[in-house]
Amino acid sequence: MKSLGSIRRDFAPWLDRGAAPFIRFEGVTKRFGDFEAVDDLSLDVFEKEFFALLGGSGCGKSTLLRMLAGFETPTKGRIVLDGEDLSGIPPYRRPVNMMFQSYALFPHMSVEKNIAFGLRQEGMARSEIADRVGQVLKLVKLEDYARRKPDQLSGGQRQRVALARSLAKRPKVLLLDEPLGALDKKLREETQFELADLQHQLGITFIMVTHDQEEAMTLADRIAVMDRGRIMQVATPAEIYEAPNSRFVADFVGNVNLFEGTVRSVEGDRAVIETDAGLTIAVVSEAKLGTSQKVSYVLRPEKLKIAAxxxxxxxxxAGEVWDIAYFGxxxxxxxxxxxxxxVKVSMVNATRQGALQLTWHDRAFVQFDEDAGLVLTQ
Structure with a gap:
């Protein structure tokens, strides 16, 4: 399949068969007693990539991050970073740094002292520490806040301090555990673009754990969708959204109309599906389909048209408007x-009067093209 959506066209090493992964999880399993948090998982991440691990609570994404950081040890398998097996290497010896959701700033220290703490622990010379702190403060645009304490900062500023502290040691990999979870919605949206721009500017490999689909789609070059300790799909955000490889991924990422059904006829790349919900729909599909085959049809709400x-x-x-939600x-x-x-339908409000003057219980007509959705066979 050709690449979907906007990606950095000069940065797509996963499409180069000769490119060597920077980080490799090879058959990694992690058990806590009888519970298997990560199940025989293999995954490649490339240098300078912004990679997101996306999934619900308990899917294993944070456990995977903690194993890479060295805070947990794999029960089976190995993790390789830049050609080096990390087995037996303690966290403080690994070329990675982790930024926690809580930020974990020292409340009694100024911004500059918070950033310098790790460098002082390593025994770096004072002059070098001052230079390094100045560099990262400029990078995150906090030069004027160096003497302030964390409680004198906004949530977004504290997030930048935590990021600066993580970057000060110049790690090969920065690990982010729900990095924007403590920010309000508007600030989170603003910070997402700043964080993505900063990562591209630095060229450091970022791996982020999040349950926020929008955050993963905005920030990541690629996303791994996880469920019960396994990787369900790895792809670019647009491919995850537009071409999910399974019912689980289609249903988990974004809003969707998901119809189970049976193929009634096939002619070339066109087919007719009779859904379990009683709809007969005509589709165009890249998948090879056979008569009487059980399939799922994935249709995003924005792919449908609606009118009076x-x-x-x-x-x-045709039908009746049963519910309406206005999101701006x-x-x-x-x-x-x-x-x-x-069926769920969404329309852009392109005018101040809204997308369409329909209200509850009005008669409504919907329509979608044959190639608007995706046929899934698994």
Whole structure:
């Protein structure tokens, strides 16, 4: 499949068969008693990549990060960083640094002393420490806050101090555990772009753990979606969203209409699917399909059209507006079709009057093109 969506076109080493991974998890398993947090997992991360581990609570993503940092030891398998097996190497000897969700700043120390703490522990000369602290303060735009204490800073500023402290030791890999979780929504959105720009500027490999899909999609070059200690899919954000490889990934990432059904006819790359919800839909599919095959059809809400009058084209349906949610940029509709099935539709509010003047219980018509969705066979 060709690459989907916007990526740094000059940076896609995973597409180069000759590129050597910078970090390799090779058959890694981690058990806590009878509980298997990570299950025979293999994964490659490339140098200078911003990589995200995305999943729900208990999926194993934080355990994977902690094993790379050296805070946990794999039960089986090995982790290789820049050609070196990390087995037996303690955390303080590994060329990685970890930024925690809580930031863990020392409240009695100034910003500059917080940043310098790790460098002093390593015995670096005072003049070198001063230079290094000045460099990272400039990098995160906090030069004017060097003498302040953490309680004199905003949440976003404290996040930058924690980031500066992590970068001061110039690690080969920076590990971020829910790095923006403590920020409010608006500040989190602003900081996401700053963090991505900073990573690209520094060229340091970042690995982030998050349960926030939007955060992973905004920041990462690639995302690994995890479930119950296993990797379900590794791909760019656009490929994860537009071309999920399974029902789980399709349902987990973003909002979706997911229909189970049976293929009734196939002609070339076109097929007709009868869904369990009673809909008959015409689709175009890259997958090789056979008559009577059980499949799932994935249709994102923004791929559907909605109107107060019938819409010409394939897969045209009618129903009643059952629910509406106004989010500002978009309005989400739940439409109960005449056969009793419900579909989700979202429309951009391109004018001040909103996307469409429909309200609860109005008659509504929806339609989607044959290539609007994705047929999944697993």
């Amino acid at each position: 009058d019938p819409i010409p084209g394939p897969n045209a349906m 940029p978009v309005t989400a509709f739940h439409v109960r079709l005449d056969n009793g099935a419900t």
